[in-house]
Amino acid sequence: MGGEQVRQAVTHSLAVLRGVTDRDWAGTKAGRLEWSCRETAEHVASDLIAYAAQLAGRATTAWVPFEIAMDEGSDNADVLHVIETTGELLAATVRVTPREVRAFHPYPFRWADREGFAAMGVAEVLLHTHDIAEGLGLASSSSVPPVGLCESVLARLFPHVRPGDDPWATLLWATGRDESAGRAPVTEWRWNNPLHIDTERVVLQGVHPAAAADLAGGGTGGFDWIAGGPVEGTRIGAGLVFQAYEAGVHRPEWGMFVLVRKEDGLALGALGYHGAPDEEGRVEIGYDLVEGARGRGYMTEAVRALVGWARERARERGDVRSLFAVVDKANAPSQAVVSRTGFEKVSEDRGDGEDGEQFAYELRLRA
Structure with a gap:
């Protein structure tokens, strides 16, 4: 997801709302929101420029401290012009921002990358266009956005939500706007950008369902790989991630990460x-590693980081108590990785006695 999707979302919004700029936006409540339609439209413009500013300004600890305000006497058509302008600014910023850049956003891990800000910008435009249209009494069918945009937003920002057969209805439900989706009403929600875990030489970048689907289907997942990658194990693992997403049981922080080298950005x-x-x-x-990256300690460094995150989670929530790994007996380098990172051999196989071709290792965590 990138700048082109931001432009598509804004184009959709303008098509829906330009024909009703003569209505009383300031005196009409926007759907279920507390804001008026005018306030909601101004909020969209503010979000778009704020997201662009976070990326352009490389803000890492807080929002860039500024805001925009409409000139006195500006009308509804002027607000749409500002939305169009700020949408172009976000689209352009996303296009020129390197993929490794991360900027502050409070939810859930206090940062987002260019794809995350693009997805959040698209979601703000689509959802608030719906709110304004609903407030103004437009037919619900008039604000239905392109299916692909809805699928992209769900896969990137709602990886814990089962997508269902109707992506737009699912997105409305996931943001507390639709109670007719056959699921329990949503009363509280937040964006869910992927988790990144930093180490000295590499970054463990969380794989969202859209990237997982691409990897499983033979693509790159949006990453630049060293020669020989991604390997088959990565593609199989990505397929399992996407299957879990479709079933509604995917928990992104307990999912898959791509190992990206900091010095050159290669996976x-x-x-x-x-x-x-x-x-x-x-x-x-x-875990698995492309052959050309083996023997340099990258995976040991990455597994240590994975263990560290689990240990921190154990202290904070207590929902994880031990890590488990199964390694082929013939794979001495992989055995060395788990041994160096604190795992201890606990059995000759998985414990089910089926094959005896693997060692099982465990690392107990202390809360």
């Missing part, structure tokens, strides 16, 4: 958890 492999902790608080991990 070296993948690692991650095989799902959320079970009833005993145990989580299995897995």
